[in-house]
Amino acid sequence: MVHVRILAATVMLTVSSMASAADAPPGASSCSGCHPATVGVATPVPRLNGRDAAQIITAMTEFRTGKRPATVMDRIAKGFTDDETKAIAAYFAAQKD
Amino acid sequence: MTQTKRIARRLTRRDVMKSAAAAAALLPMPALAQGAAGRVVVIGGGFAGASCARALKALDARINVTLVEASRTFIACPFSNLVIAGMRELTAQQFGYDKVAAAGVTMAFSAASAVDPQGKSVTLADGNRLAYERLVLAPGIDIRWDGLPGYDEAAANVMPHAWKAGEQTTLLRRQLESMEDGGLVVISAPANPFRCPPGPYERASLIAYYLKTKKPKSKLILLDAKDAFSKQRLFQNAWKELYPNLEWVSLSSGGKVTSVEPASKTVVTDFSRHQAAVANIIPPQKAGRVADLAQVADRSGWCPVDPMTFESKQQPNIHVIGDAAIMGAMPKSAFSANAQAKVCAAAVAKLLAGEKPVEPRLINTCYSVVAPDYGITVAGVYRPKDGVLSDIEGAGGVSPIDAPASTRAAEARYADGWFKTITTEVFG
Numbered sequence: 001m002v003h004v005r006i007l008a009a010t011v012m013l014t015v016s017s018m019a020s021a022a023d024a025p026p027g028a029s030s031c032s033g034c035h036p037a038t039v040g041v042a043t044p045v046p047r048l049n050g051r052d053a054a055q056i057i058t059a060m061t062e063f064r065t066g067k068r069p070a071t072v073m074d075r076i077a078k079g080f081t082d083d084e085t086k087a088i089a090a091y092f093a094a095q096k097d
Numbered sequence: 098m099t100q101t102k103r104i105a106r107r108l109t110r111r112d113v114m115k116s117a118a119a120a121a122a123l124l125p126m127p128a129l130a131q132g133a134a135g136r137v138v139v140i141g142g143g144f145a146g147a148s149c150a151r152a153l154k155a156l157d158a159r160i161n162v163t164l165v166e167a168s169r170t171f172i173a174c175p176f177s178n179l180v181i182a183g184m185r186e187l188t189a190q191q192f193g194y195d196k197v198a199a200a201g202v203t204m205a206f207s208a209a210s211a212v213d214p215q216g217k218s219v220t221l222a223d224g225n226r227l228a229y230e231r232l233v234l235a236p237g238i239d240i241r242w243d244g245l246p247g248y249d250e251a252a253a254n255v256m257p258h259a260w261k262a263g264e265q266t267t268l269l270r271r272q273l274e275s276m277e278d279g280g281l282v283v284i285s286a287p288a289n290p291f292r293c294p295p296g297p298y299e300r301a302s303l304i305a306y307y308l309k310t311k312k313p314k315s316k317l318i319l320l321d322a323k324d325a326f327s328k329q330r331l332f333q334n335a336w337k338e339l340y341p342n343l344e345w346v347s348l349s350s351g352g353k354v355t356s357v358e359p360a361s362k363t364v365v366t367d368f369s370r371h372q373a374a375v376a377n378i379i380p381p382q383k384a385g386r387v388a389d390l391a392q393v394a395d396r397s398g399w400c401p402v403d404p405m406t407f408e409s410k411q412q413p414n415i416h417v418i419g420d421a422a423i424m425g426a427m428p429k430s431a432f433s434a435n436a437q438a439k440v441c442a443a444a445v446a447k448l449l450a451g452e453k454p455v456e457p458r459l460i461n462t463c464y465s466v467v468a469p470d471y472g473i474t475v476a477g478v479y480r481p482k483d484g485v486l487s488d489i490e491g492a493g494g495v496s497p498i499d500a501p502a503s504t505r506a507a508e509a510r511y512a513d514g515w516f517k518t519i520t521t522e523v524f525g
Contacts, residue, residue, distance in 0.1 A: 029152075042514070043517050044514050045515070071511060072496075075492060075493050076462070079460070
């Protein structure tokens with residue numbers, strides 16, 4: 001019985017590690033090149049971690065259409081579809097400090 | 098009593114061992130037999146390698162990650178052009194590996210002396226041998242010392258390349274500082290591909306700024322082995338506006354440097370000879386030395402990789418990221434290296450777990466500083482297509498040609514912010 005429990009624990013551990021490795025949706029890992037993942041970096045570029053998903057989606061949509069003024073985000077937002085943007089926004093919204 | 102317990106009671110020890118073996122066989126991860134997530138060795142502690150090592154630990158703390166790097170201090174190339182122009186100190190470019198180690202990465206401060214792709218091991222100069230399931234190479238660039246007649250390692254002490262930050266950066270700065278007003282500065286830019294495509298033009302801009310403000314009788318000639326270059330119109334517009342002391346000579350105007358004569362600091366093209374007071378030779382380049390050890394470079398001198406995982410097309414279980422790799426449309430920049438590192442880490446974690454990597458998207462943004470308060474960018478978004486990383490059409494491009502001064506100033510501030518952010522992510 002002990003062995004069965006060890007086996008079950010091993011399998012569960014493996015499954016949970018698989019899930020964590022699959023976290024970030026395509027494109028999301030590039031963002032922290034400019035948007036700091038950690039607090040306290042002296043940059044005018046806002047952090048995305050923990051930000052409301054709808055807010056990120058609106059910003060990305062407006063960058064893409066040109067409604068919102070930008071330096072570089074207008075050019076970057078055009079590289080992502082609505083679905084990709086939604087997935088990235090949900091990912092950052094879930095990153096709590 | 099639960100059904101599990103009832104079943105368990107009927108199982109013998111041998112049955113359990115058998116089912117454990119069967120479960121293990123179902124999961125295609127031989128390296129994980131004891132619950133260990135696998136061993137990854139990363140060689141090269143720059144923006145690509147250090148980023149990848151940390152990202153791997155963040156993805157799965159159980160992965161055993163060793164970062165092999167000969168130097169205890171990393172000196173960043175981005176912003177080193179400001180050091181050359183006297184606008185920044187080299188100490189602002191220096192970073193240690195304490196935080197990388199604190200993140201759980203094992204630091205091996207030694208050079209790699211051999212890679213055995215079949216035996217999956219790396220031998221270090223200090224004699225240690227590291228076994229791996231996956232090897233990530235981030236060797237950066239080496240100078241092709243056979244690429245330009247007259248330009249060898251001794252010549253670089255007279256006519257610095259300053260294309261690897263450190264003593265070379267300081268040397269070029271000192272030469273500019275000790276040059277008399279009225280002296281001629283010559284920069285030679287190589288043909289593609291090379292590290293940091295906008296780099297020679299940012300450097301020319303900032304040296305021209307230094308000359309304009311400190312040595313106004315001096316002149317700068319930029320000799321180029323190309324007719325076109327990154328952010329060309331933006332740079333040329335800025336030069337027209339700010340730097341009448343800067344002359345760019347294109348390939349078709351005879352700009353290709355064919356040899357150098359260090360004794361007299363003479364730079365030779367097919368059509369002319371320029372005797373310089375200060376000569377900055379940015380020579381042809383290739384993937385760093387470790388690429389040769391692992392036999393991952395092709396005849397071009399760079400490393401072909403799969404665009405999904407950055408696994409070498411020449412050696413299985415070895416990934417190549419950063420400047421050394423052939424990344425299709427993605428330029429050789431620190432931003433690219435960091436973005437590739439994180440995608441590579443995710444792919445390696447998946448492969449170690451016996452899973453299929455997800456098709457990635459990557460972003461690059463390259464900032465160039467043309468003058469204080471004058472920044473410009475080129476950006477791109479990339480996806481694997483036809484076996485290489487390709488531009489996503491409709492995205493990316495350069496800063497607007499007709500942007501107001503406020504936009505240029507904003508991009509200069511963002512450039513500074515980018516450097517702080519990326520160095521904090523990698524080394525902080």
